[in-house]
Amino acid sequence: MPEGDTVWQAARRLHRGLAGRTLVRSDLRVPRLATVDLAGRTVIDVIARGKHLLTRFSGGLTLHSHLQMDGSWKVYAPGQRWSGGPGHQIRAVLATDDTTAVGYRLPVLELLRTADEDHVVGHLGPDLLGPDWDAGEALRRLLADPSRPVGSALLDQRNLAGIGNVYMAELCFLARFTPWTPVGDLPSPERLLGAARRLLEANREWPDRTTTGPAVRSRSTERLYVYGRAGRSCLICGTPIRTASESHGWTGRERPTYWCPRCQRGPGPAGR
Structure with a gap:
């Protein structure tokens, strides 16, 4: 999507x-x-x-x-x-x-x-690329269910609008927590929203999306940290990136979820 x-x-x-x-x-x-x-x-x-x-x-x-x-x-x-x-x-x-x-x-x-x-x-949360972006309201919605995994909370357009599977995986990596970490366990969820806003704004003018920083791009052609990189080395620690098929709360809408088991803290997918 x-x-x-x-x-x-x-x-x-x-x-x-x-x-x-x-x-x-x-x-x-x-x-x-x-x-x-x-x-x-x-x-x-x-x-x-x-x-x-x-x-x-x-x-x-x-x-x-x-x-x-x-x-x-x-x-x-x-x-x-x-x-x-x-x-x-x-x-x-x-x-x-x-x-x-x-x-x-x-x-x-x-x-x-x-x-x-x-x-x-009208059901959508604050739009990350909209002129009426409201970080406080987005944070309130995101934290309304502290036990919800952060991955599914970010993908829920009723919390904030604009994040898909790519940005969800990349944001969780940048925050150093797995997508299955409860939202309430994040030490600074407002920083996660700030990063989301910055990434979408930085990429909206370009057809080739990138989330990797200048230090990574100076030594690699990779544009994303984890998404689509299953089995390849993490750009930070070298550990193989892992993937799991997850519905993130929507039955019948499974999609691949990517994470680095070393760089990202928190629980893994169910049964692992």
Whole structure:
């Protein structure tokens, strides 16, 4: 599932390509929106809210989309070949005179009144990349259940919005605690939130995400400390990175979790 910085970049591309322009064509290829025609409406703006995208139109309408695991929005100039996937994977087309935005493999696509956006994003915690980021409120939500493993607490978008599996693993490594450490056992949880904010802000302008510091990058090409590096040497201590398949509280949504058993203190996954 895309991280908050990836969704922020998608919103910026869509905003730059569509905002202030009038649609000359719209094609929403999901059954309940198949008869909707947005042509003639002006795109007001496109914003990211956590991992959600909100495309706002004149007349008080918003197109809500979520990328989940493999969805994407591509923006094309006139005559440019569409390359985001086969035609049957296209779920949305929004075209102006000089830009066409194409949504591929979008598992969530719905049209609602702009005044009702809270119905789809109102449950989210403070947005790490939002203008209204509230570290105090995010900390309050994170600590509401002190016994909850920090990994699942960070992934819960109701606590704070924008962290996915990559940042969860990297933040736990930087904090030197395993993802299964209870939130209440963290000595300085506010520092964890500060690091989360800094990492997403530092990466939102770049397509190649990196969490490793200058000292590591001076001697290695690795961009991440633990994520995706199972069996390879820890960049700090040399111990092989370990991985486990974890649901982090969501049944049926197992995902790989990475950690260094030497650098990170705390419990391991259940049964280990």
